[in-house]
Amino acid sequence: MNPFASNIHLPEGLLTPHHTRITRRLSSMKGQYADQPAFDTMLAKEDTLIYEVYENKVPEVRGQLLHGTSIVHPGKVGDEYFMTKGHFHKVLATAEVYYCLHGHGFMMMETPEGESSAMELLPGMVLYVPPCWAHRSINIGNDDLVTLFIYPGDAGHDYGTIETKGFRKIIVENDSQPAIVDNPHWLAK
Amino acid sequence: MNPFASNIHLPEGLLTPHHTRITRRLSSMKGQYADQPAFDTMLAKEDTLIYEVYENKVPEVRGQLLHGTSIVHPGKVGDEYFMTKGHFHKVLATAEVYYCLHGHGFMMMETPEGESSAMELLPGMVLYVPPCWAHRSINIGNDDLVTLFIYPGDAGHDYGTIETKGFRKIIVENDSQPAIVDNPHWLAK
Numbered sequence: 001m002n003p004f005a006s007n008i009h010l011p012e013g014l015l016t017p018h019h020t021r022i023t024r025r026l027s028s029m030k031g032q033y034a035d036q037p038a039f040d041t042m043l044a045k046e047d048t049l050i051y052e053v054y055e056n057k058v059p060e061v062r063g064q065l066l067h068g069t070s071i072v073h074p075g076k077v078g079d080e081y082f083m084t085k086g087h088f089h090k091v092l093a094t095a096e097v098y099y100c101l102h103g104h105g106f107m108m109m110e111t112p113e114g115e116s117s118a119m120e121l122l123p124g125m126v127l128y129v130p131p132c133w134a135h136r137s138i139n140i141g142n143d144d145l146v147t148l149f150i151y152p153g154d155a156g157h158d159y160g161t162i163e164t165k166g167f168r169k170i171i172v173e174n175d176s177q178p179a180i181v182d183n184p185h186w187l188a189k
Numbered sequence: 190m191n192p193f194a195s196n197i198h199l200p201e202g203l204l205t206p207h208h209t210r211i212t213r214r215l216s217s218m219k220g221q222y223a224d225q226p227a228f229d230t231m232l233a234k235e236d237t238l239i240y241e242v243y244e245n246k247v248p249e250v251r252g253q254l255l256h257g258t259s260i261v262h263p264g265k266v267g268d269e270y271f272m273t274k275g276h277f278h279k280v281l282a283t284a285e286v287y288y289c290l291h292g293h294g295f296m297m298m299e300t301p302e303g304e305s306s307a308m309e310l311l312p313g314m315v316l317y318v319p320p321c322w323a324h325r326s327i328n329i330g331n332d333d334l335v336t337l338f339i340y341p342g343d344a345g346h347d348y349g350t351i352e353t354k355g356f357r358k359i360i361v362e363n364d365s366q367p368a369i370v371d372n373p374h375w376l377a378k
Binding site for chain 1: 190191192193194195196197198199204245247251252253254256280282283284285286288296298304306308309313314315316317318319320322337339340341342
């Protein structure tokens with residue numbers, strides 16, 4: 001395997017070249033936003049693009065490092081900010097590093113045992129998601145939230161746990177400010 | 190283990206907070222520059238700071254990701270640009286991701302089998318050093334070369350192989366331009 005390089009274009013977060021581009025629209029996040037009527041009304045109008053991921057393909061084995069850029073667009077479903085689906089790693093005890101390149105957001109994290117942590121993301125910040133913490137990035141700003149992510153090649157993804165249970169905490173706009181509140185639908189879905 | 194964040198200050202590359210700061214001065218790189226008389230003359234005047242590394246401490250085990258910033262100062266020993274010591278990972282089949290934040294440089298890489306690759310580093314570039322490639326960053330500009338690096342927690346470092354054999358290729362200034370040339374002392378030390 002030979003060395004290779006990509007370029008990150010800012011502020012849009014495009015990675016060139018890249019191997020994979022994933023787009024997540026509103027319809028792919030059914031049940032993930034707390035305000036279901038607001039979700040339905042929004043989806044009836046348009047299947048809005050919530051976030052995009054550009055990734056470089058490397059063998060998904062130990063010793064390799066998957067990496068790419070994540071772009072969460074600005075917006076809200078009801079009072080809840082646009083966010084990624086959020087996931088644990090399939091190999092639970094694997095970390096992830098995020099470097100914030102543009103925008104303003106939070107990383108919402110939690111463990112299977114119920115600890116929660118929400119850490120701010122601003123350009124220049126390196127955030128360490130330790131092994132065993134589920135994570136989701138949330139855009140609380142008016143511009144794209146762009147991050148560079150790096151995680152072990154053998155980590156894999158477990159989206160199912162979060163799709164089923166949700167995160168214990170969500171971030172909503174309250175008096176024009178982000179507020180971290182309990183997820184009213186946690187585990188209830 | 191809880192999530193944590195650091196901030197990278199640019200253009201100087203300072204990571205705050207950080208757990209470890211490593212400084213490498215000229216005296217720690219004996220035998221690594223091709224022009225030994227130039228090295229001796231320079232060292233007689235001052236034990237110049239060549240590069241610095243700020244690193245966050247995480248457990249050095251599988252699943253964790255070591256990360257930090259590297260700052261290679263501008264300068265030359267004879268015609269050869271300031272550079273890091275260069276190393277293989279102790280667990281050879283482990284990759285490293287570099288994101289260039291500031292400056293202008295090259296990553297010199299080679300495999301135990303003798304393949305060489307030199308790739309340019311400019312701000313915005315993500316460079317993938319695949320498993321099994323030794324790597325050294327080289328500053329060819331007039332300003333600090335600052336990179337963010339991420340590698341597996343269990344990778345470890347093997348500096349000895351490069352200290353003993355050197356890299357097959359070096360980068361020297363030739364007519365005010367960087368030139369990749371054979372290392373005259375490769376394996377001969």
